Amino acid sequence: MKIGELSKKSGCSIQTIRFYEKQDLLEACNRSEGNYRIYDASSLRTLQFIKQCRSLGLTIIEIKQLLDTKNNPDKSCSSVNNLIHQHMVDVTHRIAELQELKLTLSEMASACTDNRKVKECGVLQLLEE
Amino acid sequence: MKIGELSKKSGCSIQTIRFYEKQDLLEACNRSEGNYRIYDASSLRTLQFIKQCRSLGLTIIEIKQLLDTKNNPDKSCSSVNNLIHQHMVDVTHRIAELQELKLTLSEMASACTDNRKVKECGVLQLLEE
DNA sequence: GTTGACTCTATACTTGGTATAGACTTTACA
DNA sequence: TGTAAAGTCTATACCAAGTATAGAGTCAAC
Numbered sequence: 001m002k003i004g005e006l007s008k009k010s011g012c013s014i015q016t017i018r019f020y021e022k023q024d025l026l027e028a029c030n031r032s033e034g035n036y037r038i039y040d041a042s043s044l045r046t047l048q049f050i051k052q053c054r055s056l057g058l059t060i061i062e063i064k065q066l067l068d069t070k071n072n073p074d075k076s077c078s079s080v081n082n083l084i085h086q087h088m089v090d091v092t093h094r095i096a097e098l099q100e101l102k103l104t105l106s107e108m109a110s111a112c113t114d115n116r117k118v119k120e121c122g123v124l125q126l127l128e129e
Numbered sequence: 130m131k132i133g134e135l136s137k138k139s140g141c142s143i144q145t146i147r148f149y150e151k152q153d154l155l156e157a158c159n160r161s162e163g164n165y166r167i168y169d170a171s172s173l174r175t176l177q178f179i180k181q182c183r184s185l186g187l188t189i190i191e192i193k194q195l196l197d198t199k200n201n202p203d204k205s206c207s208s209v210n211n212l213i214h215q216h217m218v219d220v221t222h223r224i225a226e227l228q229e230l231k232l233t234l235s236e237m238a239s240a241c242t243d244n245r246k247v248k249e250c251g252v253l254q255l256l257e258e
Numbered sequence: 259g260t261t262g263a264c265t266c267t268a269t270a271c272t273t274g275g276t277a278t279a280g281a282c283t284t285t286a287c288a
Numbered sequence: 289t290g291t292a293a294a295g296t297c298t299a300t301a302c303c304a305a306g307t308a309t310a311g312a313g314t315c316a317a318c
Contacts, residue, residue: 004295014296019275034283036296045257052256056237057230060274066256069247077250081241084252088234091227098224101186105217108185112210118198121206123213127181127195128174133264143265148306163314165265189305 002032006039010047017047023060025050025067058087131161135168139176146176152189154179154196187216 007014020026021037026046030038046067053063062083069080111122118124136143149155155175159167175196182192191212198209240251247253 002296013276015276016274018297023274032283034296036283049256052258054274056234066253070253073246073248075247076244077241077247077253078244080247080250080252081238081244084234084238088231088238091231091234095224095227095231098220098227102217102220102224105185105213105220109210109213109217112206115205115207115210117202118204118206118209119202121209123209124195124199124206127178129181131265142307144307145305147266152305161314163265165314183305 001039003037003039006044006047009044010051012047012051020047020050020060023064025060025064056084056087057091058083062087130168132166132168135173135176138173139180141176141180149176149179149189152193154189154193185216186220187212191216 001009003014003017006012007017010017012020017026021028026043029040029043032038049067050063053066058066066080066083069075069077108123108126111126112124116122130138132143132146135141136146139146141149146155150157155172158169158172161167178196179192182195187195195209195212198204198206237252237255240255241253245251
């Protein structure tokens with residue numbers, strides 16, 4: 001199949017597919033006589049794997065490591081498990097940060113609920129501190 | 130004061146200060162004979178305001194709007210309040226997304242708690258789906 | 259007078275794509 | 289068979305919010 005079809009089947013944009021190829025996530029595929037990229041079902045599977053990983057927030061470098069690990073079926077999978085675990089720790093940490101931020105924002109919002117003049121605005125006053 | 134002192138007092142790096150100037154957040158300051166930037170207490174206050182806004186996650190464009198609004202003390206402050214409110218909505222939304230993600234990651238992590246071979250790894254199997 | 263600390267500008271790099279321009283290939287239809 | 293439309297190609301620039309560097313100039317102390 002050509003890149004347009006792969007794009008539709010995978011839900012990744014054409015530019016993104018070419019971008020992944022340039023980043024060595026997706027290996028260079030065969031070309032038609034007119035130099036069009038020709039993909040097969042295995043490219044689609046890899047692309048779906050990449051998309052799944054991206055939706056979990058894994059970076060391109062991490063995905064590259066996962067793809068590399070997948071190519072060594074007899075090695076230990078501990079690096080995979082560690083990656084997911086560490087990522088979960090990071091996400092947990094980020095959630096805590098955002099909850100803190102939300103609290104600050106809500107305190108700030110309640111400092112000026114009515115419509116005042118700029119010089120009397122409670123929000124701006126808090127921002128000055 | 131020169132940029133190094135402003136950097137220490139504000140906690141912003143020297144490059145960041147120059148970057149804010151280029152972005153028109155911090156207005157171009159006076160220069161010494163040797164072309165060094167010379168700042169005063171008002172520059173420091175503005176920089177602290179910017180830093181406070183950035184710590185809340187406001188973008189440079191939004192901060193520019195806030196600084197602009199601050200310069201019109203008699204206008205209505207509703208745009209300020211709306212900005213903070215909308216930002217809080219966005220943060221709330223982002224927290225929900227990350228909590229969803231955390232759940233997925235924790236399910237994934239529990240699919241392979243022991244150390245197996247890559248081809249038997251429960252995490253990788255989930256990632257394939 | 260020279261060393262070291264400080265500052266200057268300009269430029270490149272980061273992440274994960276997205277958006278062009280300009281050229282080429284292929285397909286559809288009259 | 290000709291041509292128009294759709295698809296694809298490469299290369300390049302752009303986004304946000306800085307960070308890092310090179311190479312040059314300035315300033316203060318010894």
